[in-house]
Amino acid sequence: MASGDDDDPIIEEIDVYLAKSLADKLYLFQYPVRPSTMTYDDVSHLAARIKPKQQRVELEMAINTMSPNYCRSKGEQIALNVDGTAYDETNTYTAKMMDKQTFSSIQATTNTSRYAAAVFRKGELHVTPLTGILQMRPSFTYLDKADNKTREREAANEGGDSSQDEAEEEVKAITVRFARPESEQARQRRVQSYEFLQKKQAEEPWAHLRYHGVKDGRSEHERQYLFCQSVDASQNTDLVKTPKEYLAMLMPPLAEEKVVKPVGPSNVLSMAQLRTLPLGDQVKTLMKNVKVMPFANLMGLLASGTDSTAVLRCIQQVALLVQGNWVVKSDVLYPKNTCSPHSGVPAEVLCRGRDFVMWRFTLERSVMRKEITAIIKLPPEDVKEFLEHVSAPRVNRGWEFLLPTDAEFIKKHPDVAHRQHMLWLGIQSKLEKVFNFSKEDFMPKSSPQPEPVHLSGEQRLKAAQERAQEHRLSLQKDLDAKRVGSSIHIKQEPITEDEPMDTSSSSSIPNGSINGYPSSASPGFDHTNGNGANASSQELQEFVKKTFRKHFVLTLSEFKRLLNLHLASMPVGQSVFQSISDHMLQDAILLSPCRQIMVPFPAQSTAAPDEQKVFGLWETGEDFDRHRRLLYDLFTKNYRVRRNLVQTRLAQEFEDVSKAEIDRLLGECCICHAGMWYLKGTIQS
Structure with missing residues (x-):
C-alpha cells in the first residue's frame, strides 16, 4: 500500500460545497446549430418566455439587417408572406422585413440528477x-402563419360574398350527437396520442421573462447564488459523510439475488408451483388451461392423496358436466367487464353464446357450425373459438365433441350428474328466452344415456357398408317386388334395373348416400318388406315433417345435409334406416305436406342439380298457408323477386296485409341479396 501511495501522491485537496439557492431554477442552454465560438452573448434578446412544468423556453433574437450577409429582398418577401400588406398590431414583423428569429427549446435529457454546474473559487468547488438541459433550435412557426394567410386569401377569392355566406350559415340545422362511453383502452390510446400531448402543452400558459445580458449587473448578482451561502460543514450535511457511510455509498452491500423465473409460454404450468396454491385455485387454473377434461385425469394431475369429494366440490364451481366430462364455465374464460380479443364483443354476450354451444353438446355428439352461428349471431372467429375449446371438426359430421362419453363417472356419481342435469335445465330456459328457440327444434337422442364406447367415423362407415352389402344380397332375388312403391307417387318416372343413382354433388352426402351409407338397388319405398321397411319409411316421414316445419323451404342438397347430420347424431345400431336413395328422399318429401317449386333458374346458373330441386312446406293447417302458396307461385315465374312485388300481390289477394306478415313470410322462406329476394338455398350467401 505504501508503494502504491508513493506512485500516486495527493497533489491537492479541494473542499466541495453544495449550493442550493438555484437548485430548482438553473438551466443549461445548448445551441447545437451554431459553433461554440459564435455565441449569442452580443445579440439583442427581444423577448423570453417559459413554461416551467414542460421546461419549454422561447427566445426572440434580433437579426442584423445591416450585415452584408443579409438578403434584404428575401427578408421583405418573407415578411410580406407572413403579415400581408395591411399593417396590424399582431404582425410578426413590424419593420416589414424579417428582422428577428425565434429559438424554441427541446429537452436534451429528462433525467438531470447526474448533472450539475460547478464554480471554482479560492480552492473551493x-x-x-x-x-x-435544453437545446435551443430555430423555430419556423412563421412559415405556418404564411401558409394560413395564403389559404385565407384563396378562400376569400373563392367564397364570394361573405355576408351571403353568413346568411346561409344562419339557417343551417344544428345536429346534436351524443358521445359514446369511452373504454379504458380507447382512453389510453387518446392520452398517448400526439394530438393530446400537443393540447396538454398548449394548456400551460407562458410566463414572460426579462432577459439580462452577461455583463448586466443583475446577471452578476444572480451568479453569486452559484456559491454556497453557508460554508459551515456542520450545516452542509449533504456532503458531510462519515468514512463508513461514504464507503457504503461507493460499495453498497450485496443484495439478495432474485431468482429469475424462466420465461415460457403462457399456457405452460409448473406443477410444483401449481401445487402450492389452494385446491380451488389449482382446479380453476387447470380447467382454465385445458378447457375440457375427464374427472379421472383431473385427479391424476393433483397431488396424490387429494380428497375426491373436495375436488368434486371445487370443480362444480368452475366447470359444467357435458357428456360425463367437465368443461370450464364461460364466465371463467370471459370474466365480467372484458371483451373478445377477436371482435370486441362484451363478455356477457360471449358467455351466452358459449353456453348455447355447450348445451347443444349435452344433447348430441356433433353440431354444425353454420347452425350455431345462425342462432347465436356472433362473429365467426368467436364461434370457432367456442367450438375449438370442446370439439374437433370431422368430415361430413360437423364439429364432434373432443372426448368420449364418461359413462363410468355418471354411474359412480349419480347425485352430481343429477345436480348438473338440473343446472342445465335452468341454463336451457334462459337460452330459450334469449335466442327464441325451443328444445324441440333440435333432434334429441333416442337413448337416455350416451353410448359408453366412442366409435370413429371410419368405423361407423365400415360397419354400415357391411350391413348394406348383406342387405343388398338378400334383396337382389326379389328386385322387382321391391320396386313397388307407394301409389301416391307424384310424377314418378320409370326406373330400370340398371338406372344409376342420383349422384349430384352435395357437401354432406357423397354419391347419393346418407352419411356414407350405400344406396339400395330399389329407388322407391318398399311397403311390402315387413316391419323394417315400414319403420324406415315412417321415421323418414316424421323427419321430413319436423324439418320442413322448421325451415319451410329447402333444396334437395340442403335436406340431405340435414338428414346426414341427423344420422350422424344417432348412436350406432339404433338407426332404422337401412339405405336411402335420392329418389326415396324426393318421394318422402312429396308424400308429406310439401311440394316442389319449379324455380326457373337462369341458363348460366352454376347451381348443382340437387340445388335446383327446391321444395316448400305446402300445408300446415294455418291461414298463413295461403300467403306461402302465393309466394311460391311468384317464384315459379322468376327465380328472384322484389319486396314491393310480393307486397302488391298479397294486397291484391288478401285484405289488411300487415308489414309483420310480409316480414314473417320473407323471413321463413327467403333470403335477401343485393335488394332482391331469393328462395332459401337458391343463392349462395
Missing part, C-alpha cells in the same frame, strides 16, 4: 444541481 461549489456545485449546483441542474434543473434541465
Whole structure:
C-alpha cells in the first residue's frame, strides 16, 4: 500500500460545497446549430418566455439587417408572406422585413440528477444541481402563419360574398350527437396520442421573462447564488459523510439475488408451483388451461392423496358436466367487464353464446357450425373459438365433441350428474328466452344415456357398408317386388334395373348416400318388406315433417345435409334406416305436406342439380298457408323477386296485409341479396 501511495501522491485537496439557492431554477442552454465560438452573448434578446412544468423556453433574437450577409429582398418577401400588406398590431414583423428569429427549446435529457454546474473559487468547488438541459433550435412557426394567410386569401377569392355566406350559415340545422362511453383502452390510446400531448402543452400558459445580458449587473448578482451561502460543514450535511457511510455509498452491500423465473409460454404450468396454491385455485387454473377434461385425469394431475369429494366440490364451481366430462364455465374464460380479443364483443354476450354451444353438446355428439352461428349471431372467429375449446371438426359430421362419453363417472356419481342435469335445465330456459328457440327444434337422442364406447367415423362407415352389402344380397332375388312403391307417387318416372343413382354433388352426402351409407338397388319405398321397411319409411316421414316445419323451404342438397347430420347424431345400431336413395328422399318429401317449386333458374346458373330441386312446406293447417302458396307461385315465374312485388300481390289477394306478415313470410322462406329476394338455398350467401 505504501508503494502504491508513493506512485500516486495527493497533489491537492479541494473542499466541495453544495449550493442550493438555484437548485430548482438553473438551466443549461445548448445551441447545437451554431459553433461554440459564435455565441449569442452580443445579440439583442427581444423577448423570453417559459413554461416551467414542460421546461419549454422561447427566445426572440434580433437579426442584423445591416450585415452584408443579409438578403434584404428575401427578408421583405418573407415578411410580406407572413403579415400581408395591411399593417396590424399582431404582425410578426413590424419593420416589414424579417428582422428577428425565434429559438424554441427541446429537452436534451429528462433525467438531470447526474448533472450539475460547478464554480471554482479560492480552492473551493461549489456545485449546483441542474434543473434541465435544453437545446435551443430555430423555430419556423412563421412559415405556418404564411401558409394560413395564403389559404385565407384563396378562400376569400373563392367564397364570394361573405355576408351571403353568413346568411346561409344562419339557417343551417344544428345536429346534436351524443358521445359514446369511452373504454379504458380507447382512453389510453387518446392520452398517448400526439394530438393530446400537443393540447396538454398548449394548456400551460407562458410566463414572460426579462432577459439580462452577461455583463448586466443583475446577471452578476444572480451568479453569486452559484456559491454556497453557508460554508459551515456542520450545516452542509449533504456532503458531510462519515468514512463508513461514504464507503457504503461507493460499495453498497450485496443484495439478495432474485431468482429469475424462466420465461415460457403462457399456457405452460409448473406443477410444483401449481401445487402450492389452494385446491380451488389449482382446479380453476387447470380447467382454465385445458378447457375440457375427464374427472379421472383431473385427479391424476393433483397431488396424490387429494380428497375426491373436495375436488368434486371445487370443480362444480368452475366447470359444467357435458357428456360425463367437465368443461370450464364461460364466465371463467370471459370474466365480467372484458371483451373478445377477436371482435370486441362484451363478455356477457360471449358467455351466452358459449353456453348455447355447450348445451347443444349435452344433447348430441356433433353440431354444425353454420347452425350455431345462425342462432347465436356472433362473429365467426368467436364461434370457432367456442367450438375449438370442446370439439374437433370431422368430415361430413360437423364439429364432434373432443372426448368420449364418461359413462363410468355418471354411474359412480349419480347425485352430481343429477345436480348438473338440473343446472342445465335452468341454463336451457334462459337460452330459450334469449335466442327464441325451443328444445324441440333440435333432434334429441333416442337413448337416455350416451353410448359408453366412442366409435370413429371410419368405423361407423365400415360397419354400415357391411350391413348394406348383406342387405343388398338378400334383396337382389326379389328386385322387382321391391320396386313397388307407394301409389301416391307424384310424377314418378320409370326406373330400370340398371338406372344409376342420383349422384349430384352435395357437401354432406357423397354419391347419393346418407352419411356414407350405400344406396339400395330399389329407388322407391318398399311397403311390402315387413316391419323394417315400414319403420324406415315412417321415421323418414316424421323427419321430413319436423324439418320442413322448421325451415319451410329447402333444396334437395340442403335436406340431405340435414338428414346426414341427423344420422350422424344417432348412436350406432339404433338407426332404422337401412339405405336411402335420392329418389326415396324426393318421394318422402312429396308424400308429406310439401311440394316442389319449379324455380326457373337462369341458363348460366352454376347451381348443382340437387340445388335446383327446391321444395316448400305446402300445408300446415294455418291461414298463413295461403300467403306461402302465393309466394311460391311468384317464384315459379322468376327465380328472384322484389319486396314491393310480393307486397302488391298479397294486397291484391288478401285484405289488411300487415308489414309483420310480409316480414314473417320473407323471413321463413327467403333470403335477401343485393335488394332482391331469393328462395332459401337458391343463392349462395
